[in-house]
Amino acid sequence: xxxxxxxxxxxGSFQVITRILHSLPPTFPLPVLLSLHRLKHIRSGFVEALxxxxxxxxxxxxxxxxxxxxxxxxAPANYHMYIELGNKIALSTEESVNHSRPSIDLSFTTAAQxxxxxxIGIILSGANRDGAYGLKKIKDLGGLTIVQDPIECxxxxxxxxxxxxxxxxxxxxxxxxxxxxxxxxxTTP
Amino acid sequence: xxxxxxxxxxTRNVIKTIxxxxxxDFRDYALTSFKRRLEQIIMNxxxxxxxxxxxxxxxxKEYFEQFLHEITPETTEMFRDPSLWRNIRDEIIPDIMxxxxxxxxxxxxxxxxxxxxxLAIMLKEAGVLTEVQLYASAMSEKAIDKIKNGKIDAKxxxxxxxxxxxxxxxxxxxxxxxxxxxxxxxxxxxxxxxNFIKLNTVYDSIPGGIKLILFRNxxxxxxxxxxxxxxxxxxxxxxPGGYLIIGVKETLENTNSINKFxxxxxxxKIYKKKTx
Numbered sequence: 001x002x003x004x005x006x007x008x009x010x011x012g013s014f015q016v017i018t019r020i021l022h023s024l025p026p027t028f029p030l031p032v033l034l035s036l037h038r039l040k041h042i043r044s045g046f047v048e049a050l051x052x053x054x055x056x057x058x059x060x061x062x063x064x065x066x067x068x069x070x071x072x073x074x075a076p077a078n079y080h081m082y083i084e085l086g087n088k089i090a091l092s093t094e095e096s097v098n099h100s101r102p103s104i105d106l107s108f109t110t111a112a113q114x115x116x117x118x119x120i121g122i123i124l125s126g127a128n129r130d131g132a133y134g135l136k137k138i139k140d141l142g143g144l145t146i147v148q149d150p151i152e153c154x155x156x157x158x159x160x161x162x163x164x165x166x167x168x169x170x171x172x173x174x175x176x177x178x179x180x181x182x183x184x185x186x187t188t189p
Numbered sequence: 190x191x192x193x194x195x196x197x198x199x200t201r202n203v204i205k206t207i208x209x210x211x212x213x214d215f216r217d218y219a220l221t222s223f224k225r226r227l228e229q230i231i232m233n234x235x236x237x238x239x240x241x242x243x244x245x246x247x248x249x250k251e252y253f254e255q256f257l258h259e260i261t262p263e264t265t266e267m268f269r270d271p272s273l274w275r276n277i278r279d280e281i282i283p284d285i286m287x288x289x290x291x292x293x294x295x296x297x298x299x300x301x302x303x304x305x306x307x308l309a310i311m312l313k314e315a316g317v318l319t320e321v322q323l324y325a326s327a328m329s330e331k332a333i334d335k336i337k338n339g340k341i342d343a344k345x346x347x348x349x350x351x352x353x354x355x356x357x358x359x360x361x362x363x364x365x366x367x368x369x370x371x372x373x374x375x376x377x378x379x380x381x382x383x384n385f386i387k388l389n390t391v392y393d394s395i396p397g398g399i400k401l402i403l404f405r406n407x408x409x410x411x412x413x414x415x416x417x418x419x420x421x422x423x424x425x426x427x428x429p430g431g432y433l434i435i436g437v438k439e440t441l442e443n444t445n446s447i448n449k450f451x452x453x454x455x456x457x458k459i460y461k462k463k464t465x
Contacts, residue, residue, distance in 0.1 A: 063409045082221045
């Protein structure tokens with residue numbers, strides 16, 4: 001039923017993302033889109049660090065790459081990552097949003113417009129409000145919204161901003177997010 | 190972030206108005222980023238909606254000039270990807286300077302000045318700024334004026350400084366600008382001899398015999414069709430053995446120009462035109 005998972009995170013999310021990616025089976029039936037705040041000028045190292053323990057391949061996509069299931073797509077440094085009609089990645093060097101490029105709001109908003117009710121959006125630990133609007137957009141267009149439980153977030157600003165703006169479907173611990181994602185395979189034909 | 194949003198139909202309507210009135214063809218621009226830019230323009234100018242923008246475009250040539258400037262994303266920073274600029278300085282420029290005198294270098298992407306000034310500073314420090322012919326393209330007179338005045342976004346000055354340090358330039362970045370009324374003004378002597386070319390969206394009249402084309406982060410705003418079309422123009426413009434540089438997250442793979450080039454440096458996305 002779902003077509004994609006999109007995850008946004010900033011300060012304090014690296015460990016969480018690593019655990020989530022580690023837990024995904026190679027047969028994970030959906031693409032995983034990762035819009036994470038990162039140092040603008042460091043192009044290499046991040047995808048490698050995330051890949052070490054990941055259960056599925058992670059790529060930093062090129063512009064216009066086709067999005068495929070069972071892969072994770074990490075927004076490249078210093079680019080916004082949009083989801084384009086036709087299930088493709090579109091990159092942009094437009095101005096920063098919420099002081100961020102990549103901006104989680106922009107990735108989430110564009111993904112919501114393409115996948116609508118077939119999208120799962122997840123907001124993790126982070127130190128600014130980027131992502132809150134994007135998550136609302138996913139909810140408004142019928143998608144499923146999850147926020148990491150602020151109690152276990154290293155930095156709560158991002159999750160709390162999201163919870164304030166949107167009546168989300170679930171507030172989950174990392175372990176529960178993992179369980180949720182692992183169960184997706186059983187509900188997908 | 191609360192945004193004004195328009196639909197695909199409204200986006201296409203604005204594109205049609207521009208095409209019918211001025212002959213500029215944005216139909217093959219990437220939809221998501223183009224729509225987003227229209228939304229930004231509608232918000233910034235206080236238009237009521239997409240129809241408000243379209244009717245202003247249809248009735249005012251002067252506003253259309255302004256629009257051409259606004260629709261083009263600003264180049265984000267000077268010396269973006271410092272490792273690329275080191276590579277151009279240390280490998281590409283020495284190779285280009287070995288050939289015939291006054292080689293032509295072209296900043297082909299619609300730049301807001303940062304790319305052109307970075308190139309000029311690099312050439313100046315290499316002592317060859319006056320030994321080359323520089324070209325720069327722009328879609329609007331307004332963009333050309335802005336670049337000629339050397340005005341860049343002051344918000345980005347720390348990023349520019351940091352990039353220049355990572356590039357390991359010979360001087361201090363602050364040697365190249367003055368602050369005038371809170372605005373950063375780059376030394377326009379650097380671009381005194383640049384040949385500005387006003388182009389429309391499909392690059393229909395372009396210079397030939399080019400040794401180096403900088404075309405970074407522009408194809409990301411195109412769809413596949415326009416990418417192929419413009420790349421064909423650029424590949425005709427660059428001489429055999431000359432270079433084409435695109436954005437680090439763009440690729441010539443899956444384009445119809447890939448067989449005209451060899452990959453010279455994959456991580457910096459430097460391509461070299463084949464000699465046969």
